[in-house]
Amino acid sequence: MEDEPLPGGVAPRQVALIDLLDRLLASGAVLTGDLVLSIADVDLVHIDLRAVIRSIEPDHPAPW
Amino acid sequence: MTTAQLPDDHPAQGPGGPVYLYAVTAARPGEVGAPGGHLTGVADAPVRTVTAGDVTALVSSVEPRHIEMVGQRPQEAELAWLEHVARAHNAVVESAFRETTVLPMRIATVHPSEDSVGEFLRKSAEAIHAELRRLDGLVEVGVKAYRAAPAAAGGPTTSAPESAATETPPESPGRAYLEQRRARRRARADADRDIAALVRGVRDAAAGHAVDQRAHRLQTGELAEGPGENIANDAWLVPRGAVHALHAAVTACADPAAGRHVEVTGPWAPYSFVRPVTSHGG
Known part of the structure; x- marks a missing residue:
């Protein structure tokens, strides 16, 4: 399939991190799985990085 | 049957350890990923394919220390790492998406081994195909x-x-x-x-x-x-x-x-x- 950039110079710009995170953190999953923070002895690991970031600085909202 | 397509010039990236899973497609291994073997993913690890039956996953080796990131770094460093992972993830997904229909995985989906990915592909083949058909051309x-x-x-x-x-x-x-x-x-x-x-x-x-x-x-x-x-x-x-x-x-x-x-x-x-x-x- 051919690449189909949007007109008006919208697509060629570097993707904004926030738009990426909207998709990668809030969706984009094809696996069911909960937050797991270690890979040891776990069949399948899925890490919710937003939760990870939040847990580091509970007093500060996540920056996105 | 699970087969791993390992680039010859990266013998150290063995199939034994944990792998980061980017996307799943129904394309043949040669049609997605890195035709020249130069596509890299998280932590600049070379991307390779794992195929089971007629389903192919794009993966790369990942070290546990790259995943166990909780509280290990100041928040700014975590955000920089998150950005790296997010962009690397998207770049790999995009590379396949340009060629075919893909199911992008959620960020930081890690399997303990290539065998585990192959098992997942085999068990989920029917659901994967159904999802790929639904999203075809979209x-x-x-x-x-x-x-x-x-x-x-x-x-x-x-x-x-x-x-x-x-x-x-x-x-x-x-x-x-x-x-x-x-x-x-x-x-x-x-x-x-x-x-x-x-x-x-x-x-x-x-x-x-x-x-x-x-x-x-x-x-x-x-x-x-x-x-x-x-x-x-x-x-x-x-x-x-x-x-x-x-x-x-x-x-x-x-x-x-x-x-x-x-x-x-x-x-x-x-x-x-x-x-x-x-x-x-x-």
């Missing part, structure tokens, strides 16, 4: 609407400066206060109506060219960069051939001079529309 387009203060502050109701009372001392402070409150309330009601109208207009325009829609959370915070307040942050599932028509339709709703802005992103792999694929039989 792409995701992001449409964001913003409301900003109009370029030229016009009538008296567009702004009610707090300093008005001091500039022109009113005869009755109580009446002036009530007048100000009423003016502010009117301005707020106008703004709310304007926001609702723009959101409705943009969604109506997009819906005519799309087959599905997801509303993402509105963008706020330090990473949010936009021409104003984000009032809609939608993902639309669009036939490839309709992308330009959708773009034209939604941008026609914008009126920057009146503080109405519309931004379009993508086309993306259908991140926001992939349904969970659960493995069966174990």
Whole structure:
């Protein structure tokens, strides 16, 4: 399939991190799985990085 | 049967350890990933394919220390790492998405081994194929609407400066206060109506060219960069051939001079529309 950039110079710009995170953190999953923070002895690991970031600085909202 | 396509020049990246899973496709291993073996993913690890039956996954080796990131670094470093992972993830997904229909995995999906990926592919093959068929020929387009203060502050109701009372001392402070409150309330009601109208207009325009829609959370915070307040942050599932028509339709709703802005992103792999694929039989 051919690449189909949007007109008006919208697509060629570097993707904004926030738009990426909207998709990668809030969706984009094809696996069911909960937050797991270690890979040891776990069949399948899925890490919710937003939760990870939040847990580091509970007093500060996540920056996105 | 699981086969791993390992680039010859990276013998150290063995199949034994944990692997990061980017996307799943029904393409043949040679059709996706790194035709030249030069595509790299998280932590610059070379991307390779794992195939089971007629389903292929894009993976790369990942070290446990790259995953166990909890509280190990200051927040800024974590954010930088998150950005690296997110961009690497998207780059790999994009590389396959340009060639074929893909199911993008959620970020930081890690399997303990290639064998585990192969097992997942085998168990989920039916669900993966169903999902790939559903998404065939469709792409995701992001449409964001913003409301900003109009370029030229016009009538008296567009702004009610707090300093008005001091500039022109009113005869009755109580009446002036009530007048100000009423003016502010009117301005707020106008703004709310304007926001609702723009959101409705943009969604109506997009819906005519799309087959599905997801509303993402509105963008706020330090990473949010936009021409104003984000009032809609939608993902639309669009036939490839309709992308330009959708773009034209939604941008026609914008009126920057009146503080109405519309931004379009993508086309993306259908991140926001992939349904969970659960493995069966174990």
